[in-house]
Structures are given as structure tokens and as C-alpha cells.
Amino acid sequence: MKTGWKWLCLFLLLAFAGGAMAQQVYMNEIYTRGVATDPDWIELYNGAAAAVDIGGYKIYDSGGKAGTKPKKEIPAGTVLPAKGFYVVVTDGSNPEDFGLSSGGEAVWLENTAGAVIDTVAFPALQTTESFGRFPDGGAWRVLKVITRGTPNVFVVMNEIYSRGTTADPDWIELYNASATPIDLGGYKIYDSGGKAGTKPKKEIAAGTVIPAKGFYVVVTDGSNPEDFGLSSGGEAVWLENATGAVIDTVAFPAMETTQTFGRYPDGGAWKLLNVITRGTPNVIVLMNEIYSRGTSADPDWIELYNSSAAPMDLSGFKIYDSGGKAGTKPKKQIAAGTVIPANGFYVVVTDGSNPEDFGLSSGGEAVWLEDSTGAVVDTVAFPAMETTQSFGRVPDGGEWGLLTTITRGATNGSGTGVTDNAPMVASFRLEQNYPNPFNPSTTITFTLPRNGAVVLRVYDALGRQARELINGYRAAGTHQVIFTANGLATGAYFMRLEAADHVMQKAMLLVK
Structure with a gap:
């Protein structure tokens, strides 16, 4: 009897555990x-x-x-x-x-x-x-992305540009809000034609990985059956995951050639953006003019610009040079309650006697701006300048160049007084590494259309950073870097090049 009870109790326990x-x-x-x-x-x-x-x-x-x-x-x-x-x-x-x-x-x-x-x-x-x-x-x-009644996805459409040309077609940027890389293979993106089934949906290639907190740009317009141009007058688009579940949809409005429709901050609410940020964070407040030849009476400064049509609270934003970046000194924080007007300017005097102050090198250096969450929203490596020059964006929020008219706290104008310090080349390019497959070394070649900050990193197939090859200022032109994979396992890797508003990624294969 006792044995029978033992077996009955065991059966009930296992049944309960199995049910649980x-x-x-x-x-x-x-x-x-x-x-x-x-x-x-x-x-x-x-x-x-x-x-x-x-x-x-x-x-x-x-x-x-x-x-x-x-x-x-x-x-x-x-x-x-x-x-x-x-x-x-x-x-x-x-x-x-x-x-x-x-x-x-x-x-x-x-x-x-x-x-x-x-x-x-x-x-x-x-x-x-x-x-x-x-x-x-x-x-x-x-x-950070509310997904009521749908999968808790972290890949969303983040920025849309519908005013493309043959040379620079329409595109939709995806954003991964999670802290882990995500495989986009089999995801599909489409407009009303794909929704109705009158044309194929555009599928993202197998093996495509979007990095943690990173971006992936889908060029929608082209000559393939699944390609689709985005209406300049506005329309709806959809994104579905590899299971066929719709994970994001938006109806975007008409936009000007200088605008995109994007989420701000990344993954947040949609709005028209007056700064195009393809493949990079959707930044509305950015550095706009830099003066590094200050004196005791008129110290170095960095001007910020609000490209939006609404005032922005700068409380908790931080600005810094390599010292703040490395953590060897405090970052300079903008005071609580500081508001930058719509389409307006705010000047940060960087040089001073406080621990967080920093002089700007007259020979040029890199500076960073981060928002109140600690996310870097802008960075630039500025060159040497004369006492009569500043380094600024023209038009406001646009391309960087040396300015012969200093416009502290005011608009940089539409182009008068700009010296283009960067020789122009044909385009931004990341070539396929050679040799490929490789062991243990391969050469990576890339071309920059203008001077500026460049980041070149290598990631493994899971999106984990394996090497940082470049993180600094490079001149316009073609560059080569030798990547040596000592200590890395056989497998697929991705080289990712970031410069200004461009991001490009290619796969390579290490075979030992």
C-alpha cells in the first residue's frame, strides 16, 4: 500500500510539474x-x-x-x-x-x-x-518601442526618404533598438502593391545582421520586380519579420527634397526631419559652428543648432573632446532648464577654469555631443583654422566646411564665405576586401568624398565587435587598411564603415 501511494504521489507530482x-x-x-x-x-x-x-x-x-x-x-x-x-x-x-x-x-x-x-x-x-x-x-x-498586441520587436522602420533620384534612390532605414544584434534575413518591406499581392514584397537577404543599437538601410527603388518607389506625395509602407508577422507600419506624408520622415529619438514618435541622417541616429540638435582660436577675452566655443520647428530642452546634454571621451576629465554638461529655440542656436563656451572646461586645439581635433540619455548625437573632427575663420555647416545643419565669416549664434547662411577644405571624389565606397576568403590578413579599401570622422569596425556573425580598425579623422580620397585576424575563429565577419551620413557594410570570410 505504501509503495502504491508512493507511485501515485510521484505520478501526481510529475503530472503537476508537466502541467506547469x-x-x-x-x-x-x-x-x-x-x-x-x-x-x-x-x-x-x-x-x-x-x-x-x-x-x-x-x-x-x-x-x-x-x-x-x-x-x-x-x-x-x-x-x-x-x-x-x-x-x-x-x-x-x-x-x-x-x-x-x-x-x-x-x-x-x-x-x-x-x-x-x-x-x-x-x-x-x-x-x-x-x-x-x-x-x-x-x-x-x-x-523603448511600444508594441501593443504585436511581437515585442526591436527592429522598426526609423527614417524614410521619398525624394530620391536615379543616382540616390528612395530608401527606408531600419533601426535595432535592442542591445543585441538581430538577423534580418527573410524580413520583408513593401508598399500597397506588396500589401495587395499585386507585386512581390522586397525581402532582405539571408545573413543580413543589424548591429545592436544600429541601422540598416533598404534601398526600395530599382529595376527588380520587388522594388518600389516611394510616393513623393506620401503613402503607407509595411515591415514584416521572417514569420510573416507585420511588426511596423506607417503612412508617411509628402516631404521636400531636404527632408525625411523619421522617428525622434530613434525608435520614437514619427515627425518630419529637416536633417537627413541616413544610416545614423536621427539627430535634431547638432553642432553647427566651431571656433578654436579664442583668447582670454573671447574663449573657444561650439555653437549648437536646433533644426526642428519646436524648442528643444538641452538639459543634461554634454559636450567634450578627447579628454571627456577617454574619461580622464569630466564632460561639460549644459545646465538644467536650457532651451534652444526652434530653428535657433545656442553657444557653448568650452574654454575656462572649471574641471569640465576644455580648450579647442588650434591644430584641429575631434569633439562629441551627447544627449541627456548619454547617446552620442553628433561628432566631428575639425581642422586647423585661422583667427578669422570658423568651421561650420552650410546651410545650417548641412555639410561642414571652413567659413571665412564667423557667425557665432546666428545662421551660417546659404553658402557665401565657405571654403571647401575637402577635395571632392566621386562617391563614398567600401570595396570588397582582398583576398577573400583570407588567412590571416586581408586588405580593406574605402573611399571618402570629403574629410571627416571615420569609424571602421569588424563584427562577427552574431554582431559582436571583433576589431576597431579606425576611429578618427581621415582626409577625402581612397584609403587602405590591413586587417589581421589573429586570435579570431574561422567564420563569416562583417566590415562596417561609418562616415558622416553614410554607412556601408560588407561580408568577408576567414578560413584557417
Whole structure:
């Protein structure tokens, strides 16, 4: 009898454990900053390969847990599809409704048997954030992209340019908001033709990897059947992942040749951008003019420019040279409450007697600007200049060049008084390395159309940085770098070249 009870207890224990392991309905995303027209919600996710009836499941906060109010019950007959989502709007006027604390709290999910199958304590969130699992059903984290009722994806369309030419066709930039590289192979992007099925969807090639916090540009216009031009008058476009799920869509408006439609900050709300930032962060405030020949009475300075039609709060922005970059001295922080006007200017005097102050080298050096989140939003390596010159963008927010008219705190004009210090070459190019495959060394050749800051890095197939070959100022023209892969394993690698508003990436193969 005792042996029989042992086996029965063991059977029940294994059955219970198996049932627990089979549980694949989770709370997947939480939004606590709702308003009357868009209340707080909790998204559920079914990680199983079969649909699940969630009728009778209950969701609640501390009030339901303590029994001081009813638990919110999901209606009978509600079916959660396989690998699908169901959104529970928690806030409302019914007794079982509950608002989610913007300061954070705990919530619970129980099944029809009354067993708690998921619980989480979420933190305080901003209006542009949710708290979700990544990947779906995975570990919890604060999400910068709200994905109600859709996969918690971190790849989104980030910038769109519809005024292309034959030489520079229309394009859509993708952005990876996560801290890990993502394989884009099999993702598809399309307009109404692809949506309706009247033409193929444009598929991203197998093996394409978008780096963590990085960008990938899809040139949409061309001569292939799946290519599509973007309407200069505006239209809708869609992005779907390798499973065929639509993960992003937007209807973009008409734009001028000098504008794009992009998210600001990257992954955020859409708006017309007056600075085109193909393959780089969507920056609205940037460095616009630099003067490095200051005196005690008129010290060195850097002018910032707001390219948007709305004032921008500069509180917490930081500006610095190589000392701040290396951490050997503090970065110079802009004071709280500092606002730069719409299409206006703000001058930072960099030289002084405080620890964070820094003089600008009269022989030229690199400087950086970062926003209040710590993200670098602009960097430039400026050249030597005369006492009667500055180094600035013309027009404001445009290309860098030596200026013979100093315009501190005012517009740099439309081109008068500009000396182009960079000899022009045909185009920005990254050649295929040679030899390829290689062991252990190969030569990487690239061409720059103008002087400026350049970053050349090598990444492995998972998007992890393997080498940084260049991070500094280079003159216009063709350059060669020898990459030696000592200590690296056999496999595919990617060389990624970044300069000004250009990014290019190519694959190479190390065979030992």
C-alpha cells in the first residue's frame, strides 16, 4: 500500500510539474501611462504551438490579491491564438477594473483553476515606454518601442526618404533598438502593391545582421520586380519579420527634397526631419559652428543648432573632446532648464577654469555631443583654422566646411564665405576586401568624398565587435587598411564603415 501511494504521489507530482512546464500563457507587455482615451493595459502572449482558451483567467493588482476588490476576469470563449497576443485593458469604471501605477507595482495572472501562472513587479515608466518580455515570453525589460498586441520587436522602420533620384534612390532605414544584434534575413518591406499581392514584397537577404543599437538601410527603388518607389506625395509602407508577422507600419506624408520622415529619438514618435541622417541616429540638435582660436577675452566655443520647428530642452546634454571621451576629465554638461529655440542656436563656451572646461586645439581635433540619455548625437573632427575663420555647416545643419565669416549664434547662411577644405571624389565606397576568403590578413579599401570622422569596425556573425580598425579623422580620397585576424575563429565577419551620413557594410570570410 505504501509503495502504491508512493507511485501515485510521484505520478501526481510529475503530472503537476508537466502541467506547469506546459504553461505558456504569460503577461508579455505592460503599459501604465494610459489616458482616458487610451487606458492602461496588459498584453498576454501564448508561447505554445496551439491555441489556448483563456476564458475565466483572471488578472489583478494588489487590490485583487488582498481581496479588497474583485479580480478582473477574461470573458468566456476568449481564445488566445498560437504564438498570438491578447490585450486586457485594465483601467475603467467597472468594480474589477484597476489602473496601473505609473510609479510601478505588482500584478498577477491566474488560470481557471485559480492557480497563479505569472506575476511581475513592474517599474516606473515614461509615457514612451512599456515593460515587456524580450523576446516574447522571455526576460522582462523596459521597452523603448511600444508594441501593443504585436511581437515585442526591436527592429522598426526609423527614417524614410521619398525624394530620391536615379543616382540616390528612395530608401527606408531600419533601426535595432535592442542591445543585441538581430538577423534580418527573410524580413520583408513593401508598399500597397506588396500589401495587395499585386507585386512581390522586397525581402532582405539571408545573413543580413543589424548591429545592436544600429541601422540598416533598404534601398526600395530599382529595376527588380520587388522594388518600389516611394510616393513623393506620401503613402503607407509595411515591415514584416521572417514569420510573416507585420511588426511596423506607417503612412508617411509628402516631404521636400531636404527632408525625411523619421522617428525622434530613434525608435520614437514619427515627425518630419529637416536633417537627413541616413544610416545614423536621427539627430535634431547638432553642432553647427566651431571656433578654436579664442583668447582670454573671447574663449573657444561650439555653437549648437536646433533644426526642428519646436524648442528643444538641452538639459543634461554634454559636450567634450578627447579628454571627456577617454574619461580622464569630466564632460561639460549644459545646465538644467536650457532651451534652444526652434530653428535657433545656442553657444557653448568650452574654454575656462572649471574641471569640465576644455580648450579647442588650434591644430584641429575631434569633439562629441551627447544627449541627456548619454547617446552620442553628433561628432566631428575639425581642422586647423585661422583667427578669422570658423568651421561650420552650410546651410545650417548641412555639410561642414571652413567659413571665412564667423557667425557665432546666428545662421551660417546659404553658402557665401565657405571654403571647401575637402577635395571632392566621386562617391563614398567600401570595396570588397582582398583576398577573400583570407588567412590571416586581408586588405580593406574605402573611399571618402570629403574629410571627416571615420569609424571602421569588424563584427562577427552574431554582431559582436571583433576589431576597431579606425576611429578618427581621415582626409577625402581612397584609403587602405590591413586587417589581421589573429586570435579570431574561422567564420563569416562583417566590415562596417561609418562616415558622416553614410554607412556601408560588407561580408568577408576567414578560413584557417
